Amino acid sequence: MTVPAVLPHDAAAAPAHTQVLVVGGGTAALEVVMALHERAAGEVRVTLLAPDPHFRYRPLAAYAGLVPDTRQTVAVPPLAAEWGASVVGDRLASVDLDRRVATTTHGGRIAYEALVVASGAAPEAAVPGAVTLGAPHDEPAFAALVARVRAGQATRLAVVVPPGVAWTLPAYEVALLLAHAAPPETTLVTVLTAEDAPLQAFGDAAGDAVRSLLRRRGVELRTSCPPETVAGGTLPVPLGDPVPLDAVVALARPQGPAIPGLPHDRAGFVPVDVRGRIVGEDDAWAVGDVTDRPVKQGGLAVQQADVAAADVLRHLGLQDGETAPARPVVRAALLDGQGTLYLRAEHGDDGWATVVSREPLWWPPTKIAGGRLAAYLAARETALVD
Template identity: 60%
Template sequence: MTPSDPRPRVLVAGGGVAALEVVLALHERTAGTLRTTLLSSADRFRHRPISSYAGLAGDDGRTVDLARFVAEQGAGLVCDRLTAVDAAESAVLTEHGGRIPYDALVLATGASPREGLPGAITLGAPHDEAALAALTARVRAGTVGRLAVVVPAGVAWSLPAYELALLMRHAAPAGATAVEVVTAEVRPMAVAGDEFSDAVSALLARRGVRVTTSTWPDAVDEGRLWLPLQGAVEVDAVVALARSVGPSLPGLPCDAHGFVLVDARGLVRGERRVWAAGDVASHVVKQGGFAVQQADAVAEDVARHLGLEHLSAVAPHPPVLRAALLDGEDTLYLRAEHVDGTIRTAVSGTPLWWPPTKIAGGRLSAWLAAFQARDGGAAAGSELLGAGGA
């Protein structure tokens, strides 16, 4: 705080879904009582929940000018990259030599994709987008006989692998392409519970997608997928999910993969003024719907610690898992939450939340819809997923 402006300084680092959710949640909870600044390496935000599928599913790739976004929230914008945190002095260091002080810091810088399997196309990696687009064109032309989609060991949120397999199967001419998912999981989507897994497995079976579990290939080489027990399996193409790594930020406690260690409320371990939300935090599941819930919990905790909401021992809100699985024909909606020590799951072909966006919950989806409506965009609401929405 400064004598000229006594409002607490909140710095939100990041330019993705979690960062924007934090800014929106802070504004809603404490409008006018904070000096919020967004620190982002980019000056624009591209909302792209399904654009990594190379045109297999509709995606308008809507883009938002961050200066306009923060202005509407009464916040400021600094375009630079965070490189280190000096928690003892309550300041961050940036790539261009800046030093920004804070009274509260929220890290929402995300994770970086790394190669999931040597020799495979990596889903979600920018450098492999052209290769995935070329593969999609070959699948549609019927020239790919066998396609494998791989979930490497250590990847907890595997839904994109099953979604890609279903979309590729739908895109291929009838009988042209055999699609198989090879996963290190004991069963598809095991992290979400048995009922969730059963629903995904049943859909895969109906669409003719084969699944091999408890297997993690070694590499792809010259049209062969090398499996530890089966040996070489002939394939025409292989796509693997990326392995996520964190930024290993100097000055903060991080796990072996570079993710910032946090408690259930998102407060960084051993710190009193630093929080983390989204993929940068050491949560096992990296998923957009979880990220927006984490952002809201962090904003609530920041407000309490700054004395703007009642500071009490409020129990963390149990996360609710919401996932929309596209298969090229329809959308399968799945919802799972812990209730009385068990996982309660709902599965439906009709929306289980509203609006039925790919990244469910939070404030950003509503803000984006209003943003496009104000701009007269014909694509307003085009992220909504309904029957045949893929």
């Protein structure tokens, strides 16, 4: 399939045209492309508006120095072509929903019949003075901290979950990994979370499993603690003097892109319904971290992508019936330095049904669980090894 021309922004010029325009270059966007191709058997014309010519699968990138580098890099144009899509290398600047035209940052325009936005969110520092986990600009500082921990030079650490962060598992994971990396019996790692319990959003069983693991690994847990608790670089002690901290690591607070022309809340996230359709729109969808769904997690984004793709095809007349919204299933692989704890939580009429296991609960047992992309990359990796 040829790449559609992106024309300069000129009122007299007709924009390039596609049936489905998918915006983004990450996991959620590629999942949408794959789902559209698989469900429609190649009958839909898809364009991917991606800012980078390479997709970097880096679910463990935040833990540089703590876990082996398992990144995979794939060229986007041939991957997209394999799944029936063409690529425009640019970013989304704005959308005219009434005219169904997207404008890129370089002034190009693309008309569409259906739009799917999967452009992600940006990590925002939420705790002053802390190293922000997963923020690209703090990756060198985090790597330097890991080196200090391994050398026994940083022995009192705090990992903070600030308010406004719904996916909190990375805090417990990095605390366990830091404790494991330190020389034996030299380092105190404390998790301070604004939650009332670990993984509070996913029921008691998941939280109890994490709490028990932290206790066995010697990681202290303090719940219902706001980030101000570590202000000034000290750890408060009940009925005692504050303890100086060598370093504080904090989860990032996600910030939405507030794309001009798209509805968004005060944090810049796009409001969507249970099928991923942008609220108030008939031919525009959003999936993944760009949406106003509170939990920003790769496995959930994969599920959202599949539902949105089905609804797009129904809208285009390529799939019959109503699109059934998926009941979200949370799958999480928590690394503790000695192995992996797998958690699977599904919310039903009677609350959360949770399974915790040291054996994989899905296949392939990737960090971002489920979907076509994980299976595709696993098969590709196996082929390269063979």
